[in-house]
Amino acid sequence: MAAGGQRRRPVVALYERIADAIHDGTYPPGSTLPSEPRLAGELGVSRPALREALLLLQEDGLLTVRRGVGRTVNAHPPRRGFEQIQALEELLGTAAPLRVRGLLRTVEEPTDFTTQHLLAPAGAELRFWESVLVGEAGPAALSHEWAAADEVLERAHPAFAEALRATVAPERTSLLGILAAASRGVPLAGHSAVTATLLGRRRGEQLGRPADTPAVLVTQVVRVEETPVLAAKHMLPTGAPALAVLQSN
Template sequence: MPRQGDRRHSPRVELYQRIVAAIDDGTFPPGARLPSEPDLAARLGVSRPALREVLILLQEDGVITRRQGSGSTVNQLPPAPGLERLLPVEDLLGPGAVRCRRLAVDLEEPTDFSGYHLRLAPSARACFWETVVDIDGVPACFAHEWAADRTDLEAVDPELAAVFDAAPEGPATTMLAAFLAVAPRSMTARSTLGATTLGKERGAATSRPPETAALIVTQTVAVSGRPVLAAKYLFPAGAPLLHLAPRR
């Protein structure tokens, strides 16, 4: 299934990274409003359509908030890791019969999202899983997950790379659940929350109208500081409440 919003490794990757770098170095600190689109496009030397695409992606990733008529505001930095337990989607959706439906498996070149969050070189290849998680037969989460290049995974933990050899033989799960099953103690994560709409493709996959509002959780998972998994989890309006637990 085609993936809405994906753009292959391109100058937009560099533009995304330039804006994030400006946020990181304090040029646009948390809480600050970005210049207007015409001013920012001129400042960065890019076209407005290219800038608008990247701003949409930054909003999806929780980096900025865009409001019509008010421009774009840099979000506050995410809390330090350790405020919540790292759990797969299957455990966050509460009681009920959980079933994962794998819609796509692919080995792909970096996208704007996976390239940035996994620090992928242009020649790297990320394993991609597209999964719908059902609770009691009702679609409750749409998951896009990317793993780091296999060579990088093997350097971090060979068991992580082996997950993809075993995946076709076993029941479908999210990628995070498969990773936690083999390396539960060594992983840390950063998560951000945002709001979006499902769109046509994701709406069809979850049996909901394209304009359905959704919570989007963007997550980067690392082992010893090296990112191994990047994901977007969309929870459409009407999905079961998430059950979060403090770290023990």
């Protein structure tokens, strides 16, 4: 896997170069990219690497292939997923600051959720953090976060592994906050899903709300290339600060 990751890094870097050029207007919406041979020459890369990066950009909704025209930049290219990877306390605290209050900081074996989303094998040891986000009006959200096993982080994102070891007051921050701070220059990819639910008794007690309070459950997985490094569940009850949701076109 290490060798495969090494081979993919030039493609990821090339993806970033072209995505940056799209977002900064070098290739504006509606424009047609140069032909593959010309673009490969301009960027100084091989055509196979360029072709793979272009396919990824197409899959992510930045480019469209038009018969007889070529690859064109979409009129409303979505922002890259890793640009939205930000600590929940920051996303929700734009109007009024929120602070993290750690309820539990432990290591646990994989659950069904982490086996599915972190691909954690049986017997693995995963950091699990349970936190309440608190604002001026009281508890605003509940987060459950899991980091991949240390050996996975050492291979896929050593800066995140080191940041976790160096954290002095984990009860005052979130795993996602540590990951975001440790990922300057490291391209991350995130995927989230949103569903409606009810708090339930235990989560209601933690948030000071009735068990039948409507809530939004956000599940999130963050990856470095193809390796998942963090998975989370965020519970936002009715009355929580608004969470902006961007939809890709």
